[in-house]
Amino acid sequence: MSAETLVQILYLISTALFILSLKWMSDPESARKGVFSGVGAMALAVAGTLTGVIATGGTHYWWILGAFAVGAAVGYPLAQVPLTAVPQRTALSHAFGGLAAGLVGTAKYFLYYGQKNEAALAPFIVVALVAEILLGFLTFTGSILAAGKLQEVKWIPQRPVTYPGQNASNLGLFALALGLGVALVLHPLAPWAPYAFGGIIALSLAFGVLLIIPIGGADMPTVISILNAYAGLSAVAMGFVLNNKLLITAGALDGSSGLILSVIMCKAMNRSFFNVLFGAFGQTTTANAEGEQKAYKSDTVESAAQVMEQASLVVIVPGYGMAVAQAQHKVREVYDLLKKKGVTVKFAIHPVAGRMPGHMNVLLAEAEIPYDDLVEMDEINGDMPQADVALIIGANDVVNPAARSDKNSPIYGMPIIDADKAKTVYAIKRSKAPGFAGIDNELYFLDKTFMLFGDAKVVMGELARKLAGESGH
Amino acid sequence: MMLLARSEHAAPAAGGGHGELDVMGAIFVFMLATFIGFMVIQRVSRLLHTPLMSLTNAISAIAVVGAIIVSAGKGSPGYITALGLVAIFCSTTNIVSGFLITDRMLKMFKKHEKVAK
Numbered sequence: 001m002s003a004e005t006l007v008q009i010l011y012l013i014s015t016a017l018f019i020l021s022l023k024w025m026s027d028p029e030s031a032r033k034g035v036f037s038g039v040g041a042m043a044l045a046v047a048g049t050l051t052g053v054i055a056t057g058g059t060h061y062w063w064i065l066g067a068f069a070v071g072a073a074v075g076y077p078l079a080q081v082p083l084t085a086v087p088q089r090t091a092l093s094h095a096f097g098g099l100a101a102g103l104v105g106t107a108k109y110f111l112y113y114g115q116k117n118e119a120a121l122a123p124f125i126v127v128a129l130v131a132e133i134l135l136g137f138l139t140f141t142g143s144i145l146a147a148g149k150l151q152e153v154k155w156i157p158q159r160p161v162t163y164p165g166q167n168a169s170n171l172g173l174f175a176l177a178l179g180l181g182v183a184l185v186l187h188p189l190a191p192w193a194p195y196a197f198g199g200i201i202a203l204s205l206a207f208g209v210l211l212i213i214p215i216g217g218a219d220m221p222t223v224i225s226i227l228n229a230y231a232g233l234s235a236v237a238m239g240f241v242l243n244n245k246l247l248i249t250a251g252a253l254d255g256s257s258g259l260i261l262s263v264i265m266c267k268a269m270n271r272s273f274f275n276v277l278f279g280a281f282g283q284t285t286t287a288n289a290e291g292e293q294k295a296y297k298s299d300t301v302e303s304a305a306q307v308m309e310q311a312s313l314v315v316i317v318p319g320y321g322m323a324v325a326q327a328q329h330k331v332r333e334v335y336d337l338l339k340k341k342g343v344t345v346k347f348a349i350h351p352v353a354g355r356m357p358g359h360m361n362v363l364l365a366e367a368e369i370p371y372d373d374l375v376e377m378d379e380i381n382g383d384m385p386q387a388d389v390a391l392i393i394g395a396n397d398v399v400n401p402a403a404r405s406d407k408n409s410p411i412y413g414m415p416i417i418d419a420d421k422a423k424t425v426y427a428i429k430r431s432k433a434p435g436f437a438g439i440d441n442e443l444y445f446l447d448k449t450f451m452l453f454g455d456a457k458v459v460m461g462e463l464a465r466k467l468a469g470e471s472g473h
Numbered sequence: 474m475m476l477l478a479r480s481e482h483a484a485p486a487a488g489g490g491h492g493e494l495d496v497m498g499a500i501f502v503f504m505l506a507t508f509i510g511f512m513v514i515q516r517v518s519r520l521l522h523t524p525l526m527s528l529t530n531a532i533s534a535i536a537v538v539g540a541i542i543v544s545a546g547k548g549s550p551g552y553i554t555a556l557g558l559v560a561i562f563c564s565t566t567n568i569v570s571g572f573l574i575t576d577r578m579l580k581m582f583k584k585h586e587k588v589a590k
Contacts, residue, residue, distance in 0.1 A: 018532055019509055025525050026516040028582040035576045038528060042535070042568055049538045058545030060554055067544070067558045071565025078566065079573035086523060089574065093530045093567045100563035104539040107556040111549050124496050228526055231533045238539045240499055248499060249506040250535035256510030257529040261522060351519070358522030365581040371520050372585050 003055030010048030011246040017041035018250050022257070028371055045246055083366050084323050087224065087355040091147035094227045098139025101234035102201070105132035108241055109197055113189065121188040125241055130181040132237035133197075134204045139230040141208030146223055149212070150355055161213040170210050177203040217320070218397060220355045222265040226273075229258025261357050268351035268377075270403075270413035299450035301459060304426050305466035309341055311388035315380060317348045317417050318360045321394010321430060321456050330460035331393065332367035337467040346373055348380040348390075348417045350398035381418045390422035392443075394430070394456045400441045425449040428459045524578045531571025537564035 018041040024034030081089050109129050112120040148156040180196045180203070187193060215223050232254025239247030266273055308314055316335070322328060338345050347369070353360045361374055384390070392399055399419040402409040419425055420443050427444055429451060443449060452459050517525050537560075543549075544557030 018535075019513065021528065021532070022510070022513045022517070022525075025521055025528065026513075026518060028518060028520060028579070028584075031521055031524065031579045031582070032576060035528065035572055035579065038532060038575075039572050042531070042537075042572075045535060045538055046541070049541045053541060053545040057547055059547045060544055060558075063554070063558055064541060064544050064561060067561035068565050071562040072569045074562075075566040075569030075571075076573065078570035079577065081574075083578070086527070086574070086578075089570070090523075090526055090530060093527075093571060096563040096567050097530065097533045097536065100534070100536040100540060100560040100567075103556045103560040103563070104536060104543050107543045107553045107560075108539075111543070111546065111553050114550060114553075224526070228529060228533075232529065235533050235536050236503060238536060239503075242539050242542060243495070243499065244538060245499065245502045247535055247538055248502050250532050252503055252506035253510040253513075254529040254533035256507050257514045257525060260511065260514045261526065264519075264522075349519075356523060357526060358519065358524070361520045362523045362578050362581070365520075365578070365583070368581070368583065370585040371582050374520060376519055 003051060007048045007052040007055075010044045010051065011244075014041045014044040014048065015246055015249045017044065018253060022253060041250075045250075048246075082326075083362055084326055085151070086362060087220065087359065088147045088150040090356060091143045091150060091224055091227065094224070094231050095140050095143035095147065097231035098136045098143060098227075098234060100136070101231070101238050102133050102136030102140060102204070104238055105129050105136060105234075105241065106197075106201065109133075110194070113194060116189060118189060123185050126185045126188050127181075128237045128240035130184060130200060132234050132241060133201055134177065134181070134207075135230045135234035135237065137201055137204035138208045138211070139227050139234060141205045142212045142223075142230075143208070143227050145209055145212040146215075146220065146227065149215075149217070150220065157213065158217070160216045166210075166214060170207070173203055173206065173210070177207075217355065218352070219269075221352045221357050221359070222262050222269070222271075224356050225258050225262035225265055227258070229255050229262060232256075232258055265352055265357060268415060269411070270415065296444055296451045297449065298453055299426070301452060301462045302466050304450065304452060305463055307424055307426075308338060308343065308389050308391070308463075309467065311338075311343055313344045313346070313383070313387045314338055314389045314391060315346050315348050315384065315387045315419075315422060317350070317353075317390060317392045317395050317399055317419055318364065319350075319353050319393065319395025319398060320355060320359075321396075321428070323354055323359065323363055323394075325394065325430075325456035325458075327393060327456035327460050328363045328367040330457050330464060331364070332369055333464035334460055334467060335369055335373075337464060341467075346375050346380060346383070348377060348384075348419075349374050350377050350395070350417055353395055353398050377415065377417050384418040384421040387422040388424065390419040390425045392419055392425065392427040393460070394428060396429075396441055399443055401443055402441070406442075419443060420446060423448065426452055428452045428454070428456050430455060520582065521579070524575045527571050527575045527578070531568050531575065534564040534567035534571060537561060537568065540564055 017037045021034045021038035021041060024030040078089055177200055180200050184193055184196045232251045235251030236248050236255060239251055335345050347364060349360050364374055365371060397411055399417050400411060401420045403411045403414040403416045406412055425448055444451060540557050540560035544554055544561055
């Protein structure tokens with residue numbers, strides 16, 4: 001068997017394992033098997049590539065080994081971050097993925113250019129190269145910025161940055177990049193071609209920044225998913241350049257995953273892709289500034305505890321506020337105490353609650369809350385009228401009834417968790433300021449709503465103490 | 474069309490890839506893989522969307538394949554090798570952290586019976 005055949009066989013098995021890896025993610029029971037299969041697939045991919053490289057006379061093996069070692073040394077601590085920091089870590093690794101693709105594309109182009117290799121720079125290859133570096137470098141800066149926003153780094157503006165003519169200038173720059181790309185495809189070996197290539201790199205880096213600055217925290221789940229898709233598609237483009245089917249397959253799996261997640265996120269916010277990328281939330285918020293000051297009704301934790309003890313169904317609606325306060329373990333205490341008193345407790349999970357898809361599920365799973373009690377929005381909404389208490393922990397837009405009724409609201413049409421249909425609503429909120437999107441929430445002014453102001457972790461801790469105390473006598 | 478026709482007889486440079494360049498074949502593979510991706514991902518439990526993303530993160534680090542090919546190329550200028558090595562570093566970071574954190578998260582998902590002590 002030739003080395004080439006061996007490589008292809010290893011790649012084939014690797015591809016099958018990658019597909020199985022994702023298939024096993026369909027059920028939490030089999031999901032860990034999916035990770036092992038993914039690790040196996042990656043190991044075979046690396047082994048196959050090394051086999052091919054050795055057979056065709058490669059070099060720099062010690063350097064390659066060194067790069068592996070340094071990468072592993074940096075990757076290990078990145079896997080140990082607290083789970084509340086998972087969105088940042090994910091964005092950061094999209095950045096690494098984009099950078100890797102961009103650098104390989106750059107290296108390939110300059111290698112062929114240096115060799116004056118006209119055959120290797122066939123139009124199809126150059127198209128793929130341009131796509132690879134465009135997506136790769138855009139994902140790199142975009143994800144760095146997204147990670148910075150999620151980490152709340154000081155020098156990155158948290159609020160969406162918008163300015164007049166923003167979309168027009170972005171589109172203009174994009175047209176410029178496309179123009180350079182076309183020129184490059186037609187004349188990949190022209191004396192000016194490397195400069196055009198460099199120009200595309202610079203524009204892609206700028207795009208990453210320009211696409212992310214107008215985006216607010218509530219849109220982060222969508223943006224992270226889109227960046228995920230881009231990172232996958234840049235790997236596909238690399239596969240086209242290198243004529244490597246494994247790269248194409250694995251990249252396509254990643255790309256379709258990112259795409260599906262962004263579609264789910266967009267649907268959950270009743271917005272289109274285009275709207276997320278080109279219509280910053282920030283522009284609409286000022287319209288809501290006027291209107292009379294309404295008054296909140298706040299309540300003590302003690303009476304909240306009494307009401308919950310008497311309830312038969314309590315639905316907890318977690319949001320980003322729970323993640324920020326790291327309140328999940330205190331939530332678990334309350335959950336346990338209520339269960340012990342015979343109260344049914346369910347969690348209502350909105351698809352865009354938090355800062356990335358599935359964010360709330362992971363935090364609640366960390367606190368050892370059984371996943372059977374984490375209920376999707378569509379399923380729980382039918383039960384909301386039967387709920388005696390809806391306990392809202394740091395969620396805001398996902399329970400705002402304005403999404404159903406107020407046509408002028410920026411979130412109009414977004415599917416929400418019907419917390420307002422519960423008999424009593426308790427809402428834990430850090431401050432009296434409106435939520436991230438800057439929209440007032442009518443839910444908080446309903447007659448049946450009581451506010452519990454304070455840090456989610458502190459309030460839930462107190463609630464747990466009251467619930468435990470009462471059972472004492 | 475010219476785009477496809479011209480590349481049919483273009484052979485990749487040494488160490489550039491494996492086998493003859495087959496544009497339509499590559500596009501076929503891409504299309505089929507995308508379909509499989511859509512089918513499989515649509516069935517992923519919503520509970521697991523965060524681990525799914527970190528898993529696909531690790532999978533997209535398949536770019537390491539391209540990075541190795543670039544780094545190992547004989548006779549290429551030093552800066553090309555350097556770019557490849559940085560790409561290996563980036564991809565390996567994602568492979569290691571992506572798989573590890575996915576497993577760490579998945580271990581936490583437990584059903585009722587398993588949580589009950």
